[in-house]
Amino acid sequence: MSAVAAAPPVLGRSRLPAIRRNATGFAGLVLMLVVVVVAVFAPFIAPHDPIAQDIMNRLAPPIWIGHNGSWILGTDALGRDLLSRIIWGARVSLFIGVTVVAISATVGVTLGLLAGYYGRGLDMVLMRLTDIQLAMPTTVLYLAVIAVLGPGLRNLILALGFTGWVEYARLVYGQVLATKQRQFIEAAGALGASDRRVIIKHVLPNIISSIIIMSSLQLGRKILEAAGLSFLGLGVQPPTPDWGVMVSEGLDSLERAWWVSTLPGFAILTLVLGTNIFGDWLRDYFDPQTRR
């Protein structure tokens, strides 16, 4: 039964500790968890109020450059503590990333399942829709949506969420078509299971691992795109401590105080690296062909 042994493992409790045996994948998980812990415990970790201004101590340098204050990473142009803002910013980034992925995945998976399972022209319409959307550069699409809805956190999430469904729909559609051919689906139908039951109990569990991999890889990308739009002034609005907003706030004092713009960028890089490394590991793990 080598065919069965080679099948991708199904996500289960006993399988997860496997990540401990892969140093790179584990590093990605740790990076991600660090940011999550920081976000959850932000009120207890942050040394200062992230939006409290202290005009007397504007643009104070980080501690290793030397000053007498209590600002480890220095302060910005309004005298706000950078470290505290970066810590609180973790919440904003994670919130946006997770919400966007949840919206995209829900819409995309639902449409992909329906189109793949029923076909009947629905699949044709859906795939042509995805063709059209994929013909637009993503940022251009976001700009068009935000031009209509207006800038802001809510509209940022809507713009990213309702354009991200395409990849899920394509993935799920393809996988459902392949799964539908398999005998246990036919057997479930023959035993009198309703369409709803077949889709939820038999089709979905077989494609869930691909959806999880896609989500973990998309999380980093969406966080990056959201930070970019906030940097441009189209997403999260000041004074909310968002990493993208912080980088753009430092632009005016770039030559006098390089730390204001550059340090929040490391936070973005850390989180996105973590999610990408973890996503790559997940993909390799579920796909034995790429596993060494």
Next chain:
Amino acid sequence: MFVYTVRRIAFSLFVVLGVATLVFFLSRLSGDPALLYLPEQATPQQIAAFRHQLGLDRPLIVQYGIYLDQVAHFNLGESLRHGGSAARLVFERMSATLELAAFALVVSLAISVPMGILSAIYKDSAIDAAARVVALVGQCTPIFWLGIVLILVFSVRLHLFPTSGRGGIAHLVLPGVTLGTYSAGFVMRILRAEIITILGQDFVRTAWAKGLQSPRVYLRHVLKNAGIPVLTLVGLQLGYLLSGAVITEFVFAYPGMGRLALAAILERDFPVVQVYAIFSGFIMTAINLVVDLLYAWFDPRIRLT
């Protein structure tokens, strides 16, 4: 080849129509599109007159017909901010953006192709590990942040390149590297995977067994086959580059169409954003069409599917 070409062109026309339709329905999302096309201080009389002129008081399907007619004639309204044709405004900035994107593509390929080849040939070596780390970090780095770091190092500290604006090659270096790095990691990873697959195939083993020298095997047998997927990637990259160009143009105050569109959003100048979105979709569709046709020309297997 003829049938394939006709089919592919028909599909591109369909996508172009779809892009225009998508933008049409987007502009209807806000409730009252008249407000998107008029200055904020417009009087109710002006709004009513404008709605009638645009046909906004007529059924949606009629509005759609009028809109398609306008798109076909590149008559897409006037800029609320600058006056004059919005299409001309965007068109004037297009060459700057395409110049930046082309330069970035050259940078991207100059980094990713040698890295991808070395990394695949010396798989699991230190070179491979280093190249993969560089590619991963390149893909995860926020593009706006990379631009700022490059400005800090090469403009503010070393005074090597200008920080902003458009001029000769010197003005293109930093934005080009910023934008190119963004796609280099992606191309490198695909190229590496592609070469590794080809190296494992029978015809390569035969080439080695015939006693061919390694340059000949790599150049004639491996790279020739790996080049075709990379060509398709170049088409795909253009979408990434046009996306990234918005941010790059903003950071380097580069006068391209992305920066124009961005200013238009903040100034509530919707006609300009609309033209920008439609043009971007058109450019990408056209490039993808050319790439697909070239692909089919080089690889006869594609035409038959």
